[in-house]
Amino acid sequence: MAYRLHCVGASGNSFKVALFLNCAGLDWEPIGVDFAGGQTRDPAWRTAMNGMGEVPVLEFDGRRMSQSGAILTWLAETHGMFCPVGAEEKFETLRWLLFDNHKFTGNFAAHRILQSMMPEPAHPTVLAYMRSRVEGAFSIVDKHLANRSFMLGDRPTIVDFSLAGYVYYPTEETGFDIAAAFPALNKWRERVASLPGWKLPYELMPVGNSLPVRR
Amino acid sequence: MAYRLHCVGASGNSFKVALFLNCAGLDWEPIGVDFAGGQTRDPAWRTAMNGMGEVPVLEFDGRRMSQSGAILTWLAETHGMFCPVGAEEKFETLRWLLFDNHKFTGNFAAHRILQSMMPEPAHPTVLAYMRSRVEGAFSIVDKHLANRSFMLGDRPTIVDFSLAGYVYYPTEETGFDIAAAFPALNKWRERVASLPGWKLPYELMPVGNSLPVRR
Numbered sequence: 001m002a003y004r005l006h007c008v009g010a011s012g013n014s015f016k017v018a019l020f021l022n023c024a025g026l027d028w029e030p031i032g033v034d035f036a037g038g039q040t041r042d043p044a045w046r047t048a049m050n051g052m053g054e055v056p057v058l059e060f061d062g063r064r065m066s067q068s069g070a071i072l073t074w075l076a077e078t079h080g081m082f083c084p085v086g087a088e089e090k091f092e093t094l095r096w097l098l099f100d101n102h103k104f105t106g107n108f109a110a111h112r113i114l115q116s117m118m119p120e121p122a123h124p125t126v127l128a129y130m131r132s133r134v135e136g137a138f139s140i141v142d143k144h145l146a147n148r149s150f151m152l153g154d155r156p157t158i159v160d161f162s163l164a165g166y167v168y169y170p171t172e173e174t175g176f177d178i179a180a181a182f183p184a185l186n187k188w189r190e191r192v193a194s195l196p197g198w199k200l201p202y203e204l205m206p207v208g209n210s211l212p213v214r215r
Numbered sequence: 216m217a218y219r220l221h222c223v224g225a226s227g228n229s230f231k232v233a234l235f236l237n238c239a240g241l242d243w244e245p246i247g248v249d250f251a252g253g254q255t256r257d258p259a260w261r262t263a264m265n266g267m268g269e270v271p272v273l274e275f276d277g278r279r280m281s282q283s284g285a286i287l288t289w290l291a292e293t294h295g296m297f298c299p300v301g302a303e304e305k306f307e308t309l310r311w312l313l314f315d316n317h318k319f320t321g322n323f324a325a326h327r328i329l330q331s332m333m334p335e336p337a338h339p340t341v342l343a344y345m346r347s348r349v350e351g352a353f354s355i356v357d358k359h360l361a362n363r364s365f366m367l368g369d370r371p372t373i374v375d376f377s378l379a380g381y382v383y384y385p386t387e388e389t390g391f392d393i394a395a396a397f398p399a400l401n402k403w404r405e406r407v408a409s410l411p412g413w414k415l416p417y418e419l420m421p422v423g424n425s426l427p428v429r430r
Binding site for chain 1: 285316317318320321329338359
């Protein structure tokens with residue numbers, strides 16, 4: 001039975017799971033969600049799919065799972081791929097998944113919506129506030145990656161898939177030139193992009209109705 | 216050997232762990248951090264204590280652990296208290312810990328700093344933006360708690376400790392009257408406050424140097 005990933009191309013949180021499924025060589029298909037049309041805010045969708053009102057939702061064997069960090073943990077344990085090994089690595093994995101959701105992905109994704117996906121340009125003060133939060137989080141990861149190939153060391157794990165969520169969207173969407181500002185993070189991003197099965201987010205999830213990018 | 220919790224009274228992320236330690240009846244002491252003086256931004260502190268630059272840090276047996284959600288998971292497993300039981304509950308626990316860090320605590324704590332702990336009042340547009348993010352997250356938890364005593368059902372678990380981080384700080388700090396706006400969340404907050412060992416954050420962690428509240 002194939003995995004069905006309810007997602008949309010612009011969702012980096014969906015990309016985290018899509019990329020794992022593709023790099024792990026698992027049988028899966030993307031199922032489009034009408035995000036721009038408000039489907040994830042619809043009470044009926046929330047009751048049926050995810051009370052937290054978010055994508056991705058991974059459907060498998062009648063079960064509907066949400067939260068990319070929980071899904072990645074479950075997939076890694078279920079398939080024995082890109083797993084942390086031992087208590088110490090498992091603890092580190094959880095630490096970074098939480099940091100990613102709280103500060104790395106959390107702020108970067110929110111800034112991107114303000115930057116390029118609101119009907120009107122966001123107030124400059126709001127943008128500057130979120131930008132400073134992104135810079136704090138990205139600097140911490142950039143420093144961590146200065147002497148490591150992947151987040152936990154020599155091999156890729158689900159921590160890398162989690163942090164990779166939004167870093168491949170174009171600069172015109174995110175407002176950040178990662179290559180120029182965060183050199184270690186940029187090299188890591190290239191290493192992740194060389195994994196077999198890697199594709200760009202909109203190519204991996206050519207489905208659903210994303211928020212349009214304001215030009 | 217006693218647990219040493221590096222923390223500060225105003226840190227609700229520290230309170231999550233302090234409250235667990237106290238309600239579990241464990242031997243622990245709070246160790247103050249000079250947060251207002253910038254200690255968590257000091258590179259030497261980060262190298263020695265936590266590269267992510269955050270409190271709490273739990274010190275035990277020569278080990279220094281950070282990220283409240285990872286610490287709570289470790290404490291629950293180590294002591295067999297307030298644990299999720301079985302694969303399904305463990306998955307739900309991780310889902311909610313991630314949602315808490317990303318949206319519930321994440322936005323509420325950031326809004327509180329803007330609301331009352333910056334030297335100058337934050338720009339109204341920034342405050343309104345963060346306020347709407349808090350309302351979205353709090354509404355989801357309020358709805359979830361409408362027909363449950365605790366987040367996973369009938370008994371308190373680490374999910375409750377995680378979500379409880381910032382909900383007991385006074386309205387003048389947070390800018391939210393939880394009792395008026397989120398009735399189910401308020402009743403849950405009272406249930407958590409009736410657990411043996413519960414105390415208010417500043418009473419449980421009367422240490423360190425918190426950001427002052429702007430009056």
